[in-house]
Amino acid sequence: MSIPAADYRHYHQVRIGALPTWVRTGRGSTVDKSCRACAELAETPAHVVQMCLRTHGGRVLRHDAVVELLAARLRNKGWIVEKEHLYQLDSEALKPDLVAVRPEGACVIIDAQVVSAAQGLRGAFRAKVRKYERADLLEAVGARHLVNPEAVEVVACTISWRGVWCCSSVEEQRDSRASKVESYPEDKAMALLRSCSGRGAQ
Numbered sequence: 001m002s003i004p005a006a007d008y009r010h011y012h013q014v015r016i017g018a019l020p021t022w023v024r025t026g027r028g029s030t031v032d033k034s035c036r037a038c039a040e041l042a043e044t045p046a047h048v049v050q051m052c053l054r055t056h057g058g059r060v061l062r063h064d065a066v067v068e069l070l071a072a073r074l075r076n077k078g079w080i081v082e083k084e085h086l087y088q089l090d091s092e093a094l095k096p097d098l099v100a101v102r103p104e105g106a107c108v109i110i111d112a113q114v115v116s117a118a119q120g121l122r123g124a125f126r127a128k129v130r131k132y133e134r135a136d137l138l139e140a141v142g143a144r145h146l147v148n149p150e151a152v153e154v155v156a157c158t159i160s161w162r163g164v165w166c167c168s169s170v171e172e173q174r175d176s177r178a179s180k181v182e183s184y185p186e187d188k189a190m191a192l193l194r195s196c197s198g199r200g201a202q
């Protein structure tokens with residue numbers, strides 16, 4: 001993927017917290033640091049990127065780009081990919097970003113999220129998995145794609161807004177016998193995302 005230099009430099013500003021927000025450029029002064037778009041909160045990078053109403057459209061584009069990247073890589077790896085199908089369940093309707101199926105019967109529900117690191121990547125990962133890992137959805141997905149519901153897995157593609165993948169802690173967790181079972185879904189996520197990225201999740 002080629003990235004224009006004009007955009008690339010902003011990636012680093014995001015990663016190191018150097019976006020020229022009012023809070024950064026006004027450090028040490030008493031100037032008003034409220035967001036220039038919504039005027040409601042201090043204009044920090046986290047507010048601008050993750051919360052401000054003015055950037056809502058960008059967040060939607062970002063999420064969709066992550067989903068499209070995953071879908072394209074999975075198709076490239078031989079998966080049959082369904083995007084944003086609405087599963088009408090008894091109590092509610094759920095629309096996972098992707099359902100990926102392999103001819104031999106593997107089936108994975110994938111939902112992507114770009115979250116604040118402050119809320120905890122692992123917690124966000126597990127919350128998302130809990131949302132979709134429910135018997136009625138697994139049965140509906142299994143019935144639609146002709147796979148055993150017990151074979152349907154749920155993966156949350158969880159990335160911080162600075163670009164850190166949730167799976168960074170998997171290796172250290174793998175060494176902990178006490179948390180081995182608990183970390184299993186993240187192992188699966190990491191394996192899947194590694195296969196998609198071709199270079200491994202960080």
Ligand SMILES: [Zn+2]
Pocket residue numbers: 035036037038039040041047048051052053054
């Ligand atoms: Zn704002």
